[in-house]
Amino acid sequence: MVLEKLTGPIKEFGLFAGLYYGLDRALMLARSPFRLYFYELMAQPIGRTDRVPAGLKKGLEVRQIARGDVELGSMPVTEDVLAWRFKQRTVCLGAFQKGRFVAYMWLCFGPYEEDEVRCRFVPIPEEESVWDFDFYVFPADRFGLGFASLWDAANEFLRNRGVRFSFSRVSRFNLASRRTHQHFGWKRLGRAFFLKAKQFQLMVATISPYVHIAMNNSSRPTFQLRA
Amino acid sequence: MTSDLDVLCGFIREKLGHQGELDPTADLLRLEILDSFNIVEMAMFIQQTFGIELQGEDITRDNFARLADMVALIERRRADG
Numbered sequence: 001m002v003l004e005k006l007t008g009p010i011k012e013f014g015l016f017a018g019l020y021y022g023l024d025r026a027l028m029l030a031r032s033p034f035r036l037y038f039y040e041l042m043a044q045p046i047g048r049t050d051r052v053p054a055g056l057k058k059g060l061e062v063r064q065i066a067r068g069d070v071e072l073g074s075m076p077v078t079e080d081v082l083a084w085r086f087k088q089r090t091v092c093l094g095a096f097q098k099g100r101f102v103a104y105m106w107l108c109f110g111p112y113e114e115d116e117v118r119c120r121f122v123p124i125p126e127e128e129s130v131w132d133f134d135f136y137v138f139p140a141d142r143f144g145l146g147f148a149s150l151w152d153a154a155n156e157f158l159r160n161r162g163v164r165f166s167f168s169r170v171s172r173f174n175l176a177s178r179r180t181h182q183h184f185g186w187k188r189l190g191r192a193f194f195l196k197a198k199q200f201q202l203m204v205a206t207i208s209p210y211v212h213i214a215m216n217n218s219s220r221p222t223f224q225l226r227a
Numbered sequence: 228m229t230s231d232l233d234v235l236c237g238f239i240r241e242k243l244g245h246q247g248e249l250d251p252t253a254d255l256l257r258l259e260i261l262d263s264f265n266i267v268e269m270a271m272f273i274q275q276t277f278g279i280e281l282q283g284e285d286i287t288r289d290n291f292a293r294l295a296d297m298v299a300l301i302e303r304r305r306a307d308g
Contacts, residue, residue, distance in 0.1 A: 052267055055274075059283050097283065137263075143256055143288045147263045176262075183264045 017172050020193075037117050037194040038172040041207070043165045043227035044184040050152040052145055060145060061099075062153035065092040071101050075136065081115050088113060093157065095150040102146035103137040105154060107166075111222075114169070117194045118201055118220040123167040129227070130158055132166045135177070151184075165227040189225055231277070231298050238272050251294040266291050273297065279304040 009025075010018030017038060024036035052060075065071050067086050071094050075082070085092075089110045095103040111122045112131040123129035132154070137147050158166065169192070170177045190207030201214040203221050212221035236249045245260050255261040261269065270286050273279065279301060290300045 051264070053271060056267070056270060056281065056283050056286065143263055143266055143286075143291065145267065145283050145286045148267050149283075179262060180264070 012175070013173060021173055033197040035196050037192075037196065039169040039192045039194075040172055040178070041121075041167070041169050041189045041192060041223065041225060042181055042186045043123075043167050043189055043225065044181055044186045045165060045227075046158050046163055047151070047155040047184065048159070050155075051148045052152055056145060057149055059098045060149045061096045062093055062150055063096070065094045065104060071104070074101060074138075075104065077134070084113070084115055091157075093150060093154055095146040095153070097141070097144065097146060101138070102141040102144065103135075103150050105135040105150055106133050107131065107154065107158070108133065113220075117196055117203075118214060118217065119192075119194075119203070120220055120222040121167065121169065122222060122224045123165070124224055124226050128162060128164045129225075130163050130166050132168045135180075167225050167227070187227060189227075190223075192223070231301055232294055234276060235269075235273075235294055235297055238269065238276075242268065242272070249294065251298070253294075254292050255294070256288065256292045261291065269297070273301060277301050277305070 006022065009021040012018065013021055020036060020038055027034050027036065072082055072092075085106060085108075088108050091107045091109070093105055093107070094101055108131040110126055111120055112133065113120055121131055123131055135150075137144075141147075154166075167189075168181070170181060172178075172191075190205055192203060192205040192207075195202040199214070199216050201212075201220075203212040203214075204210070205221075205223070207223065209221050209223070212219075214220060232251055239245050239249060239255075239260065243260065243265055249260075266286060269291065270281055274281055281300075281304065285300065285304075290296050
């Protein structure tokens with residue numbers, strides 16, 4: 001049982017990522033202020049064809065969720081984080097099945113300030129790029145059509161605005177999210193590792209700016225990402 | 228005569244590339260043989276092959292997690308006419 005717990009992440013994520021994951025769990029169990037994050041930075045082309053045929057979309061609606069809408073209250077996100085998101089050039093799209101809120105996603109036009117670690121992502125060229133984040137399907141609706149329909153609607157929304165690529169960061173440990181992006185033909189642009197404790201943050205990445213050390217909350221690395 | 232189950236198994240093997248065992252009662256989502264994306268492909272295949280109409284609300288875990296669930300869904304829709 002103990003051996004399985006130790007070797008499980010290595011089997012699942014590979015040797016390096018498995019050890020990294022194990023170290024983060026150990027830090028958490030030891031109630032250490034330090035936490036580790038491992039992101040893959042990626043770009044995916046905006047799809048030109050719908051994945052869900054129109055016939056199956058009956059009863060499904062995708063619409064924009066604005067500041068103050070009741071749906072925001074059912075998102076597993078704190079009010080501070082929502083306020084932080086609305087300060088940026090963001091759009092939130094929600095999918096509804098016969099009026100029931102089943103999934104949502106966020107898009108940011110222009111630079112995106114990450115809320116899990118201190119970091120700024122700048123997709124370029126700006127007019128052809130968007131940052132997508134927090135794609136969430138409510139547990140009761142996982143494996144339904146909300147997921148694929150929401151991406152279809154988002155792609156149409158972005159195509160109409162001349163956007164060609166969507167950029168994102170995916171946790172190396174979120175295998176479902178990685179699989180999703182693989183379906184969309186993702187291209188991995190680089191990897192970034194963060195060690196964070198209160199105001200201190202160390203970042204090491206495989207792409208520029210490669211290394212960054214922050215000793216206070218105002219200091220953060222910036223990634224310029226091009227597909 | 229080929230059963231509905233054989234047809235579904237054929238699709239999973241040929242189109243999704245799964246070469247291992249296919250137990251009709253096994254949870255294909257848990258086994259990661261199916262996911263949110265290829266469930267849509269599976270639904271489209273079922274509509275075209277069996278000549279039945281599915282609604283968006285039919286595409287649920289309860290109806291698509293197991294091959295036996297899919298066969299039961301096909302039979303229900305056939306009975307609906």
